[in-house]
Amino acid sequence: EKHKPLILSTWAHGMPANDRAWEVLLSTGDVLNAVEQGVMVTELDQSNLSVGLQGLPDREGIPTLDASIMLGDGSCGSVGFVRQIKHPISLARKVMENTPHVMLVGEGARQFAIEEGYELEEEKLSPRANEMFQDWKKTSKYKPIINIENHDTIGMIALGPDGKMAGSCTTSGLAYKMHGRLGDSPIIGAGLFVDEEVGAATATGLGESIIRICGSFLIVELMRQGRSPQEACEEAVRRLISKNKNIDDIQAGFIAFNKEGEFGAYAVRQGFNYAVHHYQGQNLIDSKYKLT
Numbered sequence: 001e002k003h004k005p006l007i008l009s010t011w012a013h014g015m016p017a018n019d020r021a022w023e024v025l026l027s028t029g030d031v032l033n034a035v036e037q038g039v040m041v042t043e044l045d046q047s048n049l050s051v052g053l054q055g056l057p058d059r060e061g062i063p064t065l066d067a068s069i070m071l072g073d074g075s076c077g078s079v080g081f082v083r084q085i086k087h088p089i090s091l092a093r094k095v096m097e098n099t100p101h102v103m104l105v106g107e108g109a110r111q112f113a114i115e116e117g118y119e120l121e122e123e124k125l126s127p128r129a130n131e132m133f134q135d136w137k138k139t140s141k142y143k144p145i146i147n148i149e150n151h152d153t154i155g156m157i158a159l160g161p162d163g164k165m166a167g168s169c170t171t172s173g174l175a176y177k178m179h180g181r182l183g184d185s186p187i188i189g190a191g192l193f194v195d196e197e198v199g200a201a202t203a204t205g206l207g208e209s210i211i212r213i214c215g216s217f218l219i220v221e222l223m224r225q226g227r228s229p230q231e232a233c234e235e236a237v238r239r240l241i242s243k244n245k246n247i248d249d250i251q252a253g254f255i256a257f258n259k260e261g262e263f264g265a266y267a268v269r270q271g272f273n274y275a276v277h278h279y280q281g282q283n284l285i286d287s288k289y290k291l292t
């Protein structure tokens with residue numbers, strides 16, 4: 001099965017995000033605008049507790065966001081540990097386009113946002129996030145938790161009709177993480193990697209486990225060596241399982257396509273799904289997985 005154009009996103013909320021991205025791609029032909037505007041839908045989705053300012057906070061009760069964006073020619077930008085920004089994906093794009101850097105974090109990223117004319121949002125948890133945070137505090141003993149739930153970061157990768165590629169990834173990260181923790185999503189090569197000569201990959205799940213194996217970069221390099229997107233995702237999951245000791249507490253999933261427009265996905269365990277949009281329409285597909 002080969003599709004061009006093709007847009008893939010992680011999880012069920014990838015469907016409305018893909019719809020938007022598809023619309024932008026078809027009307028403008030621009031993959032970068034498509035992946036930016038696509039995930040902006042999720043950044044505003046009040047029902048999503050892992051993306052955007054309505055996401056679950058760190059253990060101090062502060063939502064901190066991570067995002068990255070990448071083009072198939074190697075251009076990329078990211079922001080990490082950023083506060084009060086409604087659309088971290090757009091800020092990541094500004095880092096790519098308006099600075100000589102790839103990554104800005106924390107207070108520096110916030111300062112940059114102000115310079116770029118962004119309005120800072122009030123730092124206030126959504127009612128639902130606040131309720132969950134208060135509950136967590138009762139039993140947590142302030143310990144960050146690692147578990148196999150609560151992952152619904154959006155990673156999106158798009159292949160344009162002309163073979164151009166781009167990807168985006170945005171998250172509020174692991175719930176109740178330590179203050180200052182970065183996940184895989186803002187790290188180029190971990191949460192996202194795109195190379196027009198080969199293909200693209202993005203990740204969701206426990207960021208630490210994904211960073212440890214440079215997950216998205218690994219998948220693209222495996223495809224470069226001739227593996228299909230499916231085989232490459234499977235190999236990355238095998239690697240992830242072999243390099244992470246606490247695997248019983250870990251869920252992670254990958255999606256990928258190659259420049260021919262073939263795609264694949266694989267996860268550590270059951271429960272991961274992803275949205276695929278091409279000319280025939282859109283499907284939500286249950287990913288295959290390794291551990292039962």
Ligand code: SD4
Pocket residue numbers: 050150151152153154171172173174182183184185203204205206207208
């Ligand atoms: C992280 N990969 O920060 C992200 C978490 C995730 O849905 O996927 N959440 O580790």
